[in-house]
Amino acid sequence: MASKINANKSVLVVGLGRFGAAVATTLDDMGQDVLAVDRDAQIVARWSAHLPVIQADMTDVAAIEQIDASQFDTAVVAIGDSVEASVIVTGNLLDAGIVDLWAKSVSREHARILQRIGARHIINAETDAGKRVGHLVSGDYLDYIEIDGPYTVVKIHTPSHAVGRSIEEAQVHDKYGVTVVGVKAPGKEFQYGFKELVMHRNDELIIMGKQDQIDRFLRG
Known part of the structure; x- marks a missing residue:
């Protein structure tokens, strides 16, 4: 398992x-x-060896209370087979009481309803891949693009250890x-990332590297 950021x-x-x-697997x-x-009990059984997972019908308020959902910082509603x-x-x-809520939509109308009831982030199921959303939900990346091979391009704020340094x-x-692109x-x-360029606290950096390299740079 990757170290926690x-x-x-x-x-x-x-x-x-x-x-x-x-x-879920990306976040894990x-x-x-x-x-x-x-x-679905079969789906839960399939994933039980890979993830912390439980079977529950979250349309039932009692299930929400049973798993103490209010204690989570963030929720992702990834249901796609039933708009209701x-x-x-x-x-x-x-x-x-979960404020940071991401919800998958399967149509414009679905997205509009989710937005109206207060979902902070609407995920377009056709364009937003699950792995990318997992990285965005983690809160460390402003954007995430996986390219062919082992490399990834991400947008982040300047890590604290690099603030004020070229x-x-x-x-x-x-x-x-x-590489700072x-x-x-x-x-x-x-600005392109020339070596004398100083990085400030609120700057957005476009960087490229392998996942473990990016994680190390974020931690400093």
């Missing part, structure tokens, strides 16, 4: 179809505190193996 994040994933399973691989839930169930579960979790001074490549400072134009 955002140690205090706990995530509830509801629905273990292909999309939900990708979100990153060391996040994940609990997956599905109402998706909306009810989303509403139940919002009522339980790319060369922070030894971004020599120490971590990561570019930097976008608030209110300024995008």
Whole structure:
């Protein structure tokens, strides 16, 4: 299992179809505190050896209370086979007090309903891959793009250990193996990552590297 980056994040994933399973396994691989839930006993049995998972029907308020859903920092509603169930579960979790809620939509109308009832993040099932969403839910990345081979491109805020230092001074490549492709400072134009460029607290860095290298750079 990968070492934990955002140690205090706990995530509830509801629905273990292909999309939900990708979100849950990605978060688990990153060391996040994940609990997956599905109402189908066969699906739960299939994933029980790989993830913390329980069987429950989250359209039932009693199930929400039984697993103490209000204690989770974040929830991902990954139900795609029933718009009605998706909306009810989303509403139940919002009522339980989960503010950081991500919900998968299967149509514009579905997305509109989810937005109206208060889902903070609407996931387009056709364009947002589960692995990418898993990384975004973790809270460490502003954006995540997986490319062919072992490399990944991510957008992050400057890690605290690199604030006020140039790319060369922070030894971004020599120490971590990561390449800073570019930097976008608030209110300024995008700049390519030349070695003398100083990284500031609120800058958005576009970096490329292998996953373990990126994780090390985030931790410092």
